[in-house]
Amino acid sequence: MLGLMQDWPLLCTKVIDHAAENHGGREVVSRSVEGPIHRTNYRTVRTRALQLAKRLEMEGVGRGDRIATMAWNTWRHLECWYGILGVGAVYHTLNPRLFPDQIAWIMNDAQDRMVFADLTFLPILEAIAPRVPSLKRIVVLTDAAHLPQTTLDVVAYEDWLAEADEDFRWVAMDERDAAGMCYTSGTTGSPKGVVYSHRSNILHSFIAIQPDAMNLSSMSRAMPVVPLFHANGWGIAFSCPMVGATMILPGPKMDGASICELLVGERVTFSAAVPTVWLMLLQHLEKTGGALPDLGRVVIGGAACPRVVTEAFETRYGVEVVHAWGMTETSPLGTLNTAKPETGHQTGAELFDRKQKQGQVPFGVEMKVTDDENRELPRDGRTFGRLKVRGPAVSSAYHGGSGQEAFDAEGWFDTGDVAHIDANGTMQITDRAKDVIKSGGEWISTIDLENLAVGHPDVQEAAVIGVAHPKWDERPLLVVVRREGTDVSREALLEFLAGKVAKWWMPDDIAFVEEIPHTATGKIQKMALRQQFADYRLPTA
Secondary structure, three states, X not given: OOOOOOOOOOOOHHHHHHHHHHOOOOEEEEEXXXXXXXXXXXXXXXXXXXXXXXXXXXXXXXXXXXXEEEOOXXXXXXXXXXXXXXXXXXXXXXXOOOOHHHHXXXXXXXXXXXXXXXXXXXXXXXXXXXXXXXXXXXXXXXOHHHOOOOOOOEEEHHHHHOOOOOOOOOOOOOOOOEEEXXXXXXXXXXXXXXXXXXXXXHHHHHXXXXXXXXXXXXXXXXXXOOOOOOHHHHHHHHHHHHHOOEEEXXXXXXXXXXXXXXXXXXXXXXXXXXXXXXXXXXXXXXXXXXXXXXXXXXXXXXXXXXXXXXXXXXXXXXXXXXXXXXXXXXXXXXXXXXXXXXXXXXXXXXXXXXXXXXXXXXXXXEEEEEOOOOOEOOOOOOOOEEEEEXXXXXXXXXXXXXXXHHEOXXXXXXXXXXXXXXXXXOEEEEEEOOOOEEEOOEEEOHHHHHXXXXXXXXXXXXXXXXXXXXXXXXXXXXXXXXXXXXXXXXXXXXXXXXXXXXXXXXXXXEEEOOOOOEOOOOOEOHHHXXXXXXXXXXXXX
């Protein structure tokens, strides 16, 4: 016997329809690439998305065509997503922080037909567009007055859009149709394409808006600092309109002063970003003596959040920090570390110890850790192994079929992370499988050491890699960027770490550098560091 409910497809276009009809006047505020603050609302975003869908149809774009965007978080980028979806095409976010050769490879792999690009990124497109045969149209997200001279055949977005009106009906689609594409950053091998469906985006948004996740509502004033090109924009382009939350979009300016200006001036109550953004904000607040009177919750993900960041937000500024974990392949929310009845009483060191963990899965995500023979390991908060996940917003394969070894017949995706899970389901990442240090047959977590090192007031950034050792196979080398104007010594840092970790975890040496290499998504590039220190000889060797 089947249920007698309507077959109402879970389509992303229904999100902007709902927002326009029920929260039409709610603002979408952007810092434009041209400079001024721009204000619009959900009703107008939908109207212009309908125009965009019609104009795409005039270009011959249809179901399944990949349409790229290389843009900051602004109202125009938001319009592009919904217009692309509305004509049945697939939005494909390009990460401009990748190397040009990688971007060209990705565009060719996806067979992008058009690209919507911000002014900032025209030099990148000038270098790679001739190498992408499928690319037929470049639309620059500006008006004619701001369109610069370029060697490319381009059109200003506002002129191009004006050639259509909003008399358009969204194309009929199946909820399982592809909606978006986002490529992994390609730290090992070529980047891999993750393909989101309309269904997965909607289900992921239902997860995101829950109180134990992002806790969004129509009362929220949400600022997604995380770019839309980073892991599906953490789904915020759908979850905010779904509940009618005001959106504040930071555009191209991610420095501490600019972020602070919007947080305070636009009375932001919720924000989400990677740790480096919050480090810049906190440094700005320290210098200026500023405050965050309206900000209530920040979600921090994309990399392990240093304890000093969590403590500063919560103790100095009264802002709740939710540590999250996820991947491009998980849409991206996998776990969130919010208080539960068992932990809600915690304060002080106990609270911040817990917040260093990545947290628990929401409904819609299943998780386990296994050994190398795929045997599930106990949930004791100590035994760590390979972290695997599955769920309706988790990838089942990569575009083109590469990397299929990461997916098994039961639907489990091997994340490449090493983690443990406790009896309450709280997960903690201890390392990436390729980064963990194996010393004398035992594993050392580089993430724990890095977080402790960053806790020193004179350390700007830290990374830990394994260096060859004749007796122990590998031993940890701590690589440090000093905070500007300081001169902390090797001995002082080792003394700072002493007693905070097991003695055999202590770094065998410390190397001071001007900068640490990062991937295009802001993560420390351990592979590059290992190459840089490939011939390094430890004093204990």
